[in-house]
Amino acid sequence: MSIPFIDLKTQYNALKEDIQKRINKVLESGAFINGPEVLELEKKLAEHTGSKYALACASGTDALLMPMMALGIGQGHEVITTAFSFIATAETIVLAGAKPIFCDIDPKTFNIDTTKIEALITPKTKAIMPVSLYGQVADMDEINAIAKKHNLYVIEDLAQSYGAKYKGKRSGALSIAAGTSFYPAKPLGCYGDGGAVFTSDDNLYKAMKEIREHGSESRYYHTRLGINGRLDTIQCAVLLSKMDRYDWEIEQRQKIAHYFNSKLSQIKIAGFSVPFVQSDRDSVWAQYTLMVPNRADFQKKMQELGVPTVVHYPRTMPDQPWYKENLAPKGTWPHSQKAADHVVSLPMYPDMDRATQDKIIDSVIKVMS
Ligand SMILES: *Cc1c(COP(=O)(O)O)cnc(C)c1O
Numbered sequence: 283m284s285i286p287f288i289d290l291k292t293q294y295n296a297l298k299e300d301i302q303k304r305i306n307k308v309l310e311s312g313a314f315i316n317g318p319e320v321l322e323l324e325k326k327l328a329e330h331t332g333s334k335y336a337l338a339c340a341s342g343t344d345a346l347l348m349p350m351m352a353l354g355i356g357q358g359h360e361v362i363t364t365a366f367s368f369i370a371t372a373e374t375i376v377l378a379g380a381k382p383i384f385c386d387i388d389p390k391t392f393n394i395d396t397t398k399i400e401a402l403i404t405p406k407t408k409a410i411m412p413v414s415l416y417g418q419v420a421d422m423d424e425i426n427a428i429a430k431k432h433n434l435y436v437i438e439d440l441a442q443s444y445g446a447k448y449k450g451k452r453s454g455a456l457s458i459a460a461g462t463s464f465y466p467a468k469p470l471g472c473y474g475d476g477g478a479v480f481t482s483d484d485n486l487y488k489a490m491k492e493i494r495e496h497g498s499e500s501r502y503y504h505t506r507l508g509i510n511g512r513l514d515t516i517q518c519a520v521l522l523s524k525m526d527r528y529d530w531e532i533e534q535r536q537k538i539a540h541y542f543n544s545k546l547s548q549i550k551i552a553g554f555s556v557p558f559v560q561s562d563r564d565s566v567w568a569q570y571t572l573m574v575p576n577r578a579d580f581q582k583k584m585q586e587l588g589v590p591t592v593v594h595y596p597r598t599m600p601d602q603p604w605y606k607e608n609l610a611p612k613g614t615w616p617h618s619q620k621a622a623d624h625v626v627s628l629p630m631y632p633d634m635d636r637a638t639q640d641k642i643i644d645s646v647i648k649v650m651s
Pocket of ligand 1: 344464465
């Protein structure tokens with residue numbers, strides 16, 4: 283039997299009765315948009331992150347776009363972000379009308395290298411958008427300090443780190459605004475597209491709420507440019523059910539990742555490394571990502587042993603065709619390029635049993651020796 287890369291089925295079976303009950307309730311009510319589950323979920327998300335407000339929205343992409351629209355980030359502005367992330371990070375900056383300025387990463391954590399941010403600041407810079415990649419929060423204190431000094435906004439992309447802790451606080455509650463994704467494969471996922479945006483700022487909350495609803499202050503009265511950014515009630519019902527299990531799931535992911543680390547860190551081969559998490563934070567392990575010297579060979583051999591692997595991500599964002607052609611980004615991002623060439627993620631999900639974990643570990647050891 284081959285191992286799945288992500289197993290959502292076991293999770294569904296564990297929650298099946300509750301999820302079906304909640305979905306049926308929405309079906310019976312007919313309140314498919316803005317039903318009571320939306321507010322219930324938002325309250326729960328806000329409490330869980332320690333943010334004053336959470337707004338459920340249609341995707342992680344919208345969750346990053348809406349705070350930029352609300353903060354007036356657009357034409358003529360620059361937003362500094364990492365060079366190494368899923369493309370939605372840079373895409374939302376362009377969609378807002380601004381220009382992404384790419385910063386290289388710290389090769390140990392794969393998150394933005396804060397020592398390289400200040401050199402990229404210009405009079406046009408409006409914001410910094412760090413990504414908490416693979417589940418580990420970026421260096422938010424350093425980023426917030428730079429932002430404060432230069433009067434910039436910080437918007438954390440926590441699409442991969444929902445629930446992660448940083449110096450006792452949660453991802454999403456560490457900056458003026460932050461956006462996450464509930465795409466099914468994310469640590470906390472729904473059964474379709476979804477996302478949420480977080481803030482503790484009253485005015486920003488009000489603005490983003492209006493933007494989510496076509497920029498309307500009241501019905502058919504549009505004071506802003508907005509989008510249809512709502513999250514369906516059914517998806518909120520699914521998330522309410524999944525949240526009951528989420529803290530346990532984070533613990534399981536952490537246990538599995540630590541077990542992987544304890545065994546795989548014994549491999550001493552140049553160019554091979556296990557993930558590194560800084561001591562003042564944890565990771566929710568959206569991905570368990572290795573660096574390997576010969577990736578194509580590694581993936582092929584792992585597949586032969588029945589272990590699927592995935593590359594997150596094979597190209598840096600400034601190296602993506604559309605971005606190269608239309609933005610002609612200047613600079614070099616050597617650590618991001620090295621990551622794009624050598625990272626590979628192993629299967630990771632909270633319901634993975636010990637036998638499967640051992641099979642994955644044994645396969646990596648076999649392939650690397
Ligand atoms: C998934 C992801 C997004 C986009 O989320 P969607 O819900 O797919 O729109 C943004 N940033 C990062 C880092 C992601 O992993």
